[in-house]
Amino acid sequence: MSLQEAITEFRGQFRGTVIEPQDAAYDEARKVYNGMIDRRPRLIAMCTDVADVIAAVRMAKANGLRVSIRGGGHNAAGLGVCDDGLVIDLAPIKYVRVDPASRTVLVGGGCKWADVDHATHAFGLAVPSGIISSTGVAGLTLGGGMGHLTRKYGLTIDNLLSVDMVLADGSFVVASAEENADLFWAVRGGGGNFGVVTSFLFEAHPVSTVCAGPMLWNLDDTADVMKWYREFITKAPEEMNGFFAMMTVPPGPPFPTELHLRKMCAIVWCYQGSMEQANTILEPIRSYRPPAFEFFVPMPYPMLQGMFDGIYPTGLQWYWKADFFKELSDAAIEKHIEHGSLLPTWQSAMHLYPVNGKVNRVYEDDTAFSHRDSVWSEVIVGVDPDPANGQKITEWAKRYYDALHPFGTGGAYLNFMMEEGEDRIRATYRGNYARLAAVKEKYHPENFFRVNQNIRPSA
């Protein structure tokens, strides 16, 4: 049977939409969030349910097609889409069921975090995720997941109870602490290596209104604020989260016009408690180095989650570099000031996310995510709408990364990496790599799922 005949037969078994290069929807459907990525798959299968995923996996296997799995399409390296192969797109599998009695949330594999936040907020609950609500639940979770609630409740995977998955032979499995425990260990940090996850069951927490928002300082204050921050954030109550940023002030409200497009440093806070308590905790920095501007107010948690969505619409050019750090030395701070003050475009930024608190109380071999002893996860993003600025943002990000990399652990958060080769993936998983490769060997000896930060089967 020719590939075209196989596709015709596949269309008959498939409930969702099948998109080929000649279809009008093709160019829109192959786009991912990063506008720098331009790949041309042979086929895009918009799956409506688990049966569609099984049919798509079997079709790809029978016809020797490479497969990429797309959740929210946000991956920096564009790993949700591939050239010449089959894209298993889960976007139509979109449902969220909150069980307030057990405080659990069942999430379809195509959801974005905005879908989850909307559903859980009605019950005064939240699942720890990231800082941008348009990010896909699937990719963020499978890589680890860090954001505003990390210090108190851990990574997103620390709140994952079970997944439904389709394996390379088209079989369906549940993975949890009780069933297929080796797979459950591997998917908590192992990315898209182990199968297509069609649903996630999470534990949720009582988070409703938070006191949150950015404080901004002039660049001249960066060294003092960073040195204060490095002490503060490792000892602060875990209800207080704050990530550090080298950034440019967005040209719009709530920022005063005189600050628009000024390069500054910032901390974006999220406190789970009262304004009175938050103000007591933050009094030392306000009196030591008063912010040039702050917008720190009580707000519904979904509002915080969506706060930066408008700055980063889909289709911008993105170049990412990342590392984990155990300490933020004076020498590293000097490098941050040097490169952070050269932000090439206003949407470019450097963020330092704290990965301490609850994250550090999980052992490094309890899940595939090994960097439990790190304190910061750094990401440097060169961002701009204009493809003509691609080289400029890429070179800046690489120079910044080169300056800071010697201070890091050698590994980086999987979800902040471009395609950087096997050594970097090994440096990221450290002692967990061999166990991941063994799980891959057991379930996928042919490395069927390989459009990802790839873990090769051990044999």
Ligand SMILES: Cc1cc2nc3c(=O)[nH]c(=O)nc-3n(C[C@H](O)[C@H](O)[C@H](O)COP(=O)(O)OP(=O)(O)OC[C@H]3O[C@@H](n4cnc5c(N)ncnc54)[C@H](O)[C@@H]3O)c2cc1C
């Ligand atoms: C603007 C922006 C902000 C971000 N902020 C944060 C943040 O605050 N915290 C954080 O932790 N991360 C953050 N990220 C990184 C984010 O976690 C990754 O980009 C992640 O890969 C996105 O997931 P996705 O489902 O949207 O990606 P996709 O591009 O759809 O998929 C990425 C990879 O995940 C795998 N995958 C996707 N869906 C499935 C599935 N259902 N089953 C199996 N494998 C699958 C595939 O291997 C795929 O290659 C951010 C990214 C962006 C672009």
